[in-house]
Amino acid sequence: AQSVTQPDIHITVSEGASLELRCNYSYGATPYLFWYVQSPGQGLQLLLKYFSGDTLVQGIKGFEAEFKRSQSSFNLRKPSVHWSDAAEYFCAVNTGGFKTIFGAGTRLFVKA
Amino acid sequence: GAVVSQHPSRVICKSGTSVKIECRSLDFQATTMFWYRQFPKKSLMLMATSNEGSKATYEQGVEKDKFLINHASLTLSTLTVTSAHPEDSSFYICSAREWGEGGYTFGSGTRLTVV
Numbered sequence: 001a002q003s004v005t006q007p008d009i010h011i012t013v014s015e016g017a018s019l020e021l022r023c024n025y026s027y028g029a030t031p032y033l034f035w036y037v038q039s040p041g042q043g044l045q046l047l048l049k050y051f052s053g054d055t056l057v058q059g060i061k062g063f064e065a066e067f068k069r070s071q072s073s074f075n076l077r078k079p080s081v082h083w084s085d086a087a088e089y090f091c092a093v094n095t096g097g098f099k100t101i102f103g104a105g106t107r108l109f110v111k112a
Numbered sequence: 113g114a115v116v117s118q119h120p121s122r123v124i125c126k127s128g129t130s131v132k133i134e135c136r137s138l139d140f141q142a143t144t145m146f147w148y149r150q151f152p153k154k155s156l157m158l159m160a161t162s163n164e165g166s167k168a169t170y171e172q173g174v175e176k177d178k179f180l181i182n183h184a185s186l187t188l189s190t191l192t193v194t195s196a197h198p199e200d201s202s203f204y205i206c207s208a209r210e211w212g213e214g215g216y217t218f219g220s221g222t223r224l225t226v227v
Contacts, residue, residue, distance in 0.1 A: 036218070043118065043205050043220040044156075090155060100146075100216060102155045 002027045004093050006103035013081050014111050021076040021106050023091030032094040033074040035065055038105075039087045047089075050074065061085070086110045114140050116208050118219025125196055125226055133191045133222045135206030141186035142208035146216070147179075150203040159204075162189040196226040 003026045013019050025031060032051050036044040048059025055067040065076045074091060091103040115138040125131050135145055143164045148156040160181050161169040168181035178200075180192040189208075193200050203223050207216040 034216075041203075041221070041223065043116075044207075044218040046217070099158060099161075104155045 002031070002093060002095055002101055004091055004101050004103035006089075006091055006106050008106045009104070010107040010109060012109040012111060015083050016080050019076075019078045019081045019085070019108070021089050021091075021108070023074045023076065023103060025072050025074065025091075025093045027072075027093065027095055029095075030067075030069060033065075033067060034092040034094070034100070035059065035063070035074075035076045036090045036092060036102075037061075037087050038090065044090065047076070081108075081110055083110045083112070114138075114208070114217040116142075116206065116217045116219045118206055118222055120222060121220060122223045123225070125224070127197055127226055128195055130192055130194045131196055131224060133193075133204055133206075133224075135189045135191070135208070135219050137187045137208045137217075140208075142189075143186060145183060145189040145206055145208045147181060147189075147191050148205045148207065150205060150221075156205065159191075164189075193224065196224070198226045200224065201226045 005024045007022050034049045035047040037047050038044050047063050048057050050057045050067045057065050063078050067074050088105045088107050090105045092100050094100045117136045119134045145162040147159045149159050150156050158171050159174045162181045162183040164183045164186050170176045183189040203221050205221040207218045209216045
């Protein structure tokens with residue numbers, strides 16, 4: 001069965017520091033991959049997505065993610081974190097059907 | 113870009129009453145919408161897939177008689193929590209996919225509190 005793992009429940013980084021959030025998936029082929037962000041009490045906003053092609057994907061708010069087939073990973077990165085980036089981040093996988101599977105999420109805390 | 117409007121954002125109701133949550137695609141047609149439930153500090157769990165003009169497809173363990181889904185038009189899906197109980201208190205989020213676009217656009221969610 002397909003699954004998505006976000007190993008880090010929460011991460012704390014200093015403002016201005018770089019960020020990497022990990023995501024691993026389990027699926028026989030290459031799925032569609034997504035990263036979403038959720039601010040407290042809000043819905044989800046799509047940061048970026050990977051379907052095919054260039055494995056380094058640029059998203060909104062300065063985020064990027066790299067698909068590594070050999071590692072079944074799709075890690076999210078940002079070179080310099082801002083306090084407004086504090087939120088919950090979800091990695092998601094869609095295997096071509098309608099069902100999207102979400103990881104458990106990683107809570108990002110940003111300290112001044 | 114695609115916008116999904118969800119209403120209400122917050123609702124408090126008494127046990128035993130029913131609550132309706134609306135999900136609208138504002139600038140695109142969505143033949144399929146999705147309803148998720150999110151428990152505190154947990155990820156999103158798909159409850160059901162809402163299909164325009166036909167019955168919804170419920171995930172295993174979701175009571176279809178408690179969570180009524182109606183998708184009467186290409187831009188509107190509703191979730192009705194019937195005979196609500198405190199354990200139904202949760203954050204409910206809908207999403208829709210615009211054909212030709214990747215990813216799913218999410219509504220802003222509804223915080224349901226049953227007292």
